[in-house]
Amino acid sequence: MKVMLLASASSIHSVRWANALSAEGVEIVLITQHDQLAELKPQIRVLKLPFSGNMGYFRNASAVRQLLHAESPDLLHAHYASGYGTTARLSRFNPTLLSVWGSDVYEFPTRSPLHRWWLRGNVLAATHVASTSHAMAAELRKIAPELRDVSITPFGVETHRFNSVSSDRRSPDAPIVIGTVKTLEPHYGIDVLIDSVAILVNARLQDQPEVAARIRLRIVGEGSQREALQRRALTRGIGAITEFHGRVPHGSVPEELSKLDVYVALSRQESFGVAVIEAGACGLPVVVSDAGGLPEVVADGESGFVVPRENPTAAAAALHRLVLDADLRRHMGFAGRQRIVSQYDWQDNVRSMINIYERLTSR
Incomplete structure (x- = not known):
């Protein structure tokens, strides 16, 4: 399966998803207008878009359409509804998965009625929407009541790395x-x-x-x-x-x-x-x-x-x-x-995301 991620290369969360999905055998191509700040697996290709800033989400749409035509991915997965969600919407690709993160739902639509209207359009233009929590999915439905099926895809943790705290300093008078x-x-x-x-x-x-x-x-x-x-x-x-x-x-x-x-x-x-x-x-x-x-x-x-x-x-x-x-x-x-x-084990969360990919690409 070939998936094009439309996301910030400077975000640790985007990089974690890209690396984990690649490790599970998904061919990942990362399209981004942001500079890469974290290490990606060598098999992941990064395609840098020509424009940056808020207007870049609009101005890069043509370049993204060309890349989608050239790469022919099975799925486009955009992260962050207000920014890359705009580029994904303007690319008019199907199927598109849109992941909402937080401030794109809680802050962006509160700036003005226009911002709320635009976010609603981005969300409804996607083939499917994923949220990190049920609470944010509920908030999103206030903006787009027509949105019924939202997948919950947490940012889990690598539980083997984040392990139990040692008790060697738990003396009765310790800080x-x-x-x-x-x-x-x-x-x-x-x-x-x-x-x-x-x-x-x-x-x-x-x-x-x-x-x-x-x-x-x-x-x-x-x-x-x-x-x-x-x-x-x-x-x-x-x-x-x-x-x-x-x-x-x-x-x-x-x-x-x-x-x-x-x-x-x-x-x-x-x-x-x-x-x-x-x-x-x-x-x-x-x-x-x-x-x-x-x-x-x-x-x-x-x-x-x-x-x-x-x-x-x-x-x-x-x-x-x-x-x-x-x-x-x-x-x-x-x-x-x-x-x-x-x-919230990270590997379980990654497998759940792949299940969503498989469901969307089998339609």
């Missing part, structure tokens, strides 16, 4: 490290995390200073909010226990997760929650907001806690339970690992 691995941008709610830990340390643990002294906050990632977040940690009185580590390569994420005791994702908006899946695979209990697809990947009260978004008091209460109870942390971490292995 309890709360943390996250996210881009430091407003919609990920890192400010809410800082406020939650401040409430935990300065209020909830006020009568338990020996526990409060063990709390650490580790924030791994880079972004436009870093300086503001550093100031916030200082003004909230937890600057001394907060570490901003900066961005790490994706290959180093398992090592970073092994340094944590509790993983937190208090996003204001989240299409799926790959980072939470990775944390769960590493055997970490998690505290997440109720944004988007996050409640789908966490069994509330079993593998972690789901709290209302924009509510640091509720998040602090959940963290309070976890930092006081090492057995609860272990139990939830184990349950989370089992859940991820059974539902």
Whole structure:
């Protein structure tokens, strides 16, 4: 089977799909207007489009039509509905699979009625649509009510790489490290995390200073909010226990997760929650907001806690339970690992995608 991926070569998610599908025997040709930043398997051909930027999604349509004619793929698979979904729509190829990712559904159509109308057209022009979560599929149906059959295709994790956290540092007086691995941008709610830990340390643990002294906050990632977040940690009185580590390569994420005791994702908006899946695979209990697809990947009260978004008091209460109870942390971490292995193993997700390919190409 020959599949042309119309996607960003600079996205780790696009590259993961391309490499995994190629490893399963699918002939992959990646068409992109973005520079390649991650390593692709040598058998994957990359065809760079002539135009870039937002207008490139329109101006590249003719070049894509020519490439489709020359390559004669069995399927065109476009990733990201507002950008490459536009190019796919203008290419008029059949069959086309369109994968929606997140901001293309949650943000793009809110900019204006025109943006909403255009996205709806892109979605309905595709032969089939795939979403990373049920929550995002439901959001998409608000824009295109005619859309009935949406396949759920999670960004799973390689559970053999993201493995259980070792317990060699879990001595009774060891630091309890709360943390996250996210881009430091407003919609990920890192400010809410800082406020939650401040409430935990300065209020909830006020009568338990020996526990409060063990709390650490580790924030791994880079972004436009870093300086503001550093100031916030200082003004909230937890600057001394907060570490901003900066961005790490994706290959180093398992090592970073092994340094944590509790993983937190208090996003204001989240299409799926790959980072939470990775944390769960590493055997970490998690505290997440109720944004988007996050409640789908966490069994509330079993593998972690789901709290209302924009509510640091509720998040602090959940963290309070976890930092006081090492057995609860272990139990939830184990349950989370089992859940991820059974539902979000990357190889299973890749096979599900190939099944969709086979269904679309057999029509």
